[in-house]
Amino acid sequence: MDPLFHAAPFIGYVYPNETIIEWTVLIVIYPYLTGLVAGAFTVSSLYQVFRMERFKPVAHLALLTSLCCMLIVPMPLILHLGHPERALNSMITPHWSSAFAIFGYMAGFYVILLMLETWFVYRPYIVQQARESKRPLQWFYQLLSLGSYDLSEKAMSYDRKWIFTLAVIGIPAAHGLHGYIGFVFGSLKAREWWSSDLMPLVFLFSAIISGTALLIVIYVLSCRLRKVPVDLPCLKGMAYALWGFMMFTLLLEGVEFASLVYRGREGIEIIMEYVRGPLLITFFVLQFCVGSLIPLTLLSYMIWRGTTGRALVAGVTTCAVLVLFAVLMMRWNVVVGGQEIAKTGKGLLDYHPPIFGKESLLTSAALIAMPFVLLWIMVKLFPPWEKQEARSASLAGHSS
Amino acid sequence: MTDSSKPPSDARRAFLSQLGLAATYTGAVTGFGALGVAQGVAAKSETPATGGSFPTPDYDWTGHQWAFGVDATKCIGCLRCVEACKRENDVAGDAHHFRTWVERYVYLEGETRARIDSHHDPVNIEASGSEAEYRFADRYKDAKVEKAFFVPKLCNHCTHPACVQVCPVGATYRTKDGVVLIDHEYCIGCRYCVQACPYGARFFNDEKRVSDKCTWCYHRITKGLQPACVEVCPVGARVFGDLKDKQSPISLFIRNNRVQVLRPESGNAPNVFYVGIDREVG
Numbered sequence: 001m002d003p004l005f006h007a008a009p010f011i012g013y014v015y016p017n018e019t020i021i022e023w024t025v026l027i028v029i030y031p032y033l034t035g036l037v038a039g040a041f042t043v044s045s046l047y048q049v050f051r052m053e054r055f056k057p058v059a060h061l062a063l064l065t066s067l068c069c070m071l072i073v074p075m076p077l078i079l080h081l082g083h084p085e086r087a088l089n090s091m092i093t094p095h096w097s098s099a100f101a102i103f104g105y106m107a108g109f110y111v112i113l114l115m116l117e118t119w120f121v122y123r124p125y126i127v128q129q130a131r132e133s134k135r136p137l138q139w140f141y142q143l144l145s146l147g148s149y150d151l152s153e154k155a156m157s158y159d160r161k162w163i164f165t166l167a168v169i170g171i172p173a174a175h176g177l178h179g180y181i182g183f184v185f186g187s188l189k190a191r192e193w194w195s196s197d198l199m200p201l202v203f204l205f206s207a208i209i210s211g212t213a214l215l216i217v218i219y220v221l222s223c224r225l226r227k228v229p230v231d232l233p234c235l236k237g238m239a240y241a242l243w244g245f246m247m248f249t250l251l252l253e254g255v256e257f258a259s260l261v262y263r264g265r266e267g268i269e270i271i272m273e274y275v276r277g278p279l280l281i282t283f284f285v286l287q288f289c290v291g292s293l294i295p296l297t298l299l300s301y302m303i304w305r306g307t308t309g310r311a312l313v314a315g316v317t318t319c320a321v322l323v324l325f326a327v328l329m330m331r332w333n334v335v336v337g338g339q340e341i342a343k344t345g346k347g348l349l350d351y352h353p354p355i356f357g358k359e360s361l362l363t364s365a366a367l368i369a370m371p372f373v374l375l376w377i378m379v380k381l382f383p384p385w386e387k388q389e390a391r392s393a394s395l396a397g398h399s400s
Numbered sequence: 401m402t403d404s405s406k407p408p409s410d411a412r413r414a415f416l417s418q419l420g421l422a423a424t425y426t427g428a429v430t431g432f433g434a435l436g437v438a439q440g441v442a443a444k445s446e447t448p449a450t451g452g453s454f455p456t457p458d459y460d461w462t463g464h465q466w467a468f469g470v471d472a473t474k475c476i477g478c479l480r481c482v483e484a485c486k487r488e489n490d491v492a493g494d495a496h497h498f499r500t501w502v503e504r505y506v507y508l509e510g511e512t513r514a515r516i517d518s519h520h521d522p523v524n525i526e527a528s529g530s531e532a533e534y535r536f537a538d539r540y541k542d543a544k545v546e547k548a549f550f551v552p553k554l555c556n557h558c559t560h561p562a563c564v565q566v567c568p569v570g571a572t573y574r575t576k577d578g579v580v581l582i583d584h585e586y587c588i589g590c591r592y593c594v595q596a597c598p599y600g601a602r603f604f605n606d607e608k609r610v611s612d613k614c615t616w617c618y619h620r621i622t623k624g625l626q627p628a629c630v631e632v633c634p635v636g637a638r639v640f641g642d643l644k645d646k647q648s649p650i651s652l653f654i655r656n657n658r659v660q661v662l663r664p665e666s667g668n669a670p671n672v673f674y675v676g677i678d679r680e681v682g
Contacts, residue, residue, distance in 0.1 A: 004606035007496050013503075013516035015553075015600025019496045022591040022604055082589015082609030086569070089588055095570035100592055103568070189666060190562060190598040266682075343600050344682065346516060 012347030021339050021351040024359040026076040029367050031181045032331045033073045038178040039211010040066040041170055048167035054237040058219050060121060060384035067114045068374040074107060076367050099184045110173050117166040120159045122382050127151055178207045192267050193338040198256040205249040210327035212242045216320035220313060230313050239316045243299045250292055267345025274341050274348055283333050291326020295319035459622045464577040466616060469639035469653040473676035475550040477502055479534035481629035488628035493532035495520040497603045499614040500554040500629050504536055509544035514680045551681050555601040555614035556670030563593035578671060579618055584610045598666045
């Protein structure tokens with residue numbers, strides 16, 4: 001059986017009640033997943049709203065990824081609650097002064113929006129499967145078609161309007177959802193490490209890079225599994241987006257950190273002790289050097305040299321994996337880091353998540369894996385690939 | 401200084417309840433500035449609480465404005481308050497859950513920063529022999545101590561509580577008589593309030609799976625009793641009373657001393673008033 005609580009060792013002076021780190025690794029996973037949702041949706045919108053044709057091969061995949069991640073987003077939160085059965089209280093009797101009261105509504109709204117957009121995007125496929133597939137799968141598609149089999153040009157044009165509108169609404173919704181999580185942390189004045197006006201922006205931009213990186217990895221992996229060539233213009237497009245948004249992310253994080261140090265308010269000594277000590281590995285080595293500097297340098301080099309073909313695929317995928325890791329570390333450094341610096345401004349705590357148990361590394365790993373299990377099922381039911389795979393093959397051949 | 405451990409007499413309470421809604425009480429709170437006055441005026445329009453929602457059905461929460469005082473110059477660090485609180489409120493008997501605790505500040509000769517510890521310090525736990533025994537270790541007996549004092553800490557029952565602001569379901573709230581409470585039947589256990597409190601006054605109750613903290617012994621004060629920690633303090637370092645009563649221990653404590661609050665820059669407007677604390681106390 002789980003112990004009732006895990007007390008964190010500390011140095012200096014911390015308040016007695018602070019010795020239990022209350023927002024555990026599950027609260028690290030929560031903004032991480034939300035970030036993947038926002039980032040993947042951004043890539044989807046680049047095609048659906050801005051008509052960037054080069055993102056067409058991943059547009060549907062991005063939408064499905066976003067939906068699968070979003071369906072899992074509430075889980076770490078609910079698991080973390082002392083009374084999960086009361087979770088809906090925040091929607092039944094929301095306390096509007098709380099930054100968190102709106103989460104249920106925003107998340108609910110966004111899930112509905114994602115499901116609606118996915119439905120419109122896949123309607124032709126659903127109708128086709130409702131007519132052609134075998135039972136019992138046919139029943140499933142018939143149910144999903146909602147009785148509408150009209151694929152006339154008029155109906156399709158109507159659908160396209162809906163997709164466009166939902167994608168347009170989805171951009172502020174996805175980014176709002178994630179920026180607001182940054183606000184949840186940034187608005188807490190009790191913790192100097194969190195209390196920053198830049199926090200929502202830092203969260204937002206890191207979300208976009210994590211979602212883009214995730215799509216790169218899933219797309220390249222799916223091409224490998226399907227044994228089809230990677231669409232290089234599409235991959236290059238995502239690499240450019242990753243590079244550009246990484247610049248913003250690093251700049252914002254740099255400015256945020258610099259202003260924290262420059263302001264030098266009460267407790268800055270202990271913050272600097274934390275930065276030079278425990279944060280050295282998780283922030284400077286893992287998040288900054290391994291996860292940010294290396295991929296940024298590698299991407300810059302590949303863009304400068306005009307790298308293409310297999311080298312580009314391998315290089316961009318490596319960068320994407322590193323970025324995914326860096327953003328996870330960023331979430332860790334914010335959520336855990338904020339609690340490892342004591343509110344007293346005179347002490348530091350040391351949080352080590354347990355391997356087993358409700359709020360453990362194992363649960364977190366399972367929560368991160370769940371969207372991808374869901375995605376695997378979704379991809380089987382709603383293939384996001386283009387019909388004419390020869391087209392992407394020819395494009396790949398052309399660019400290489 | 402008044403005897404803070406003496407409960408207010410029935411006669412005085414009866415007198416107060418008669419006067420409770422009269423204009424006199426507004427005068428009693430003017431010393432606390434516009435915020436206090438505004439709240440007092442607002443409270444006048446409230447109907448007295450009735451029915452079974454209160455421990456004492458005849459208790460009128462519009463007739464009181466509770467506040468707490470700490471005279472750090474008197475505290476001897478005996479930790480009877482901590483023990484009484486734990487027993488009275490069924491707080492877990494370990495070194496990580498406290499509704500109230502006492503900090504020790506020691507300035508050694510030649511050092512510019514205070515050495516601070518409390519009951520959760522491993523040295524103190526070792527000295528007392530158990531996490532459930534509350535004692536400060538005599539760790540500075542061989543050192544040259546320049547200055548030392550104890551500071552009792554507890555929930556500040558702020559006028560603008562950050563914990564209440566962030567609660568997503570409204571399970572924690574500020575009562576009309578100035579006490580911040582938690583509805584354990586409604587709290588979802590998200591611990592946002594624990595993060596928001598700048599004083600580290602809140603903790604997670606692992607048994608009930610909800611947030612927990614000091615209530616100024618609301619179940620006692622609404623019956624005319626003192627909070628347990630005030631009751632047991634052998635030196636009168638803890639003072640509690642009604643700001644609407646100009647002769648109450650807390651009113652006299654605030655009137656007769658230069659008081660200060662912890663972290664005023666937080667904007668929370670705490671209602672625990674301190675005397676005799678140093679610059680490093682926060």
